Amino acid sequence: MSNFEDADTEETVTCLQVTVYHPGHLQRGIFQLINFSKREKLPSSEVVKFGRNSSICHYIFLDKQASRVQFSLHAFKQFNSSVLSFEIKNLSKKTSLIVDSQELGYLNKMDLPYRCMVRFGEYQFLLEKEDGESVESFETQFVFSPRPLLQENSWPAQSPVPEDGSFLSGSTQSSFPTEMDENEW
Secondary structure, three states: OOHHHHOOOOOOOEEEEEEEEOOOHHHHOOOOOOOOOOOEEEEOOOEEEEEOOOOOOOEEOOOOOOOOOOEEEEEEEOOOOOOEEEEEEEOOOOOOEEEOOEEEOOOOEEEOOOEEEEEEOOEEEEEEEEOOOOOOEEEEEEEEOOOOHHHHOOOOOOOOOOOOOOOOOOOOOOOOOOOOOHHHO
């Protein structure tokens, strides 16, 4: 028998493609510490954190508007499933995380669909999962978008999440300021 016949069958690996956009990236280099040129393989047991703290986060944003630890992704396997899924958790005390149209407050988490938009502040992330067979590891692949993802992917236009983290998920917002009495909040 040859080495080829004895070799283990190579499993395909789940890949999470993350397309990123921020209007200030070109001027401030917000994503310059993220490798856009190749896929990165990570163990499935690792909780992957995103934020500005380089000693805690795996993916770093060079932006004071981002929290030290903004959010995390964790791979897991659903019961009776052979493929990896992911959950996202908001780790920012100041800013809500919007996943599609679902608002996540501090420490709220949810399962990621195969394709979704994640937003906070002026950040926009399009996450798309490509299934693989391996449950030991997964890969991430980052893509930079020069244009807002909400427009590019025909996502419903929504206003950015304010810096104070408040977001009214069911509100219809006018382009004109509205005066409100303090008891109307």
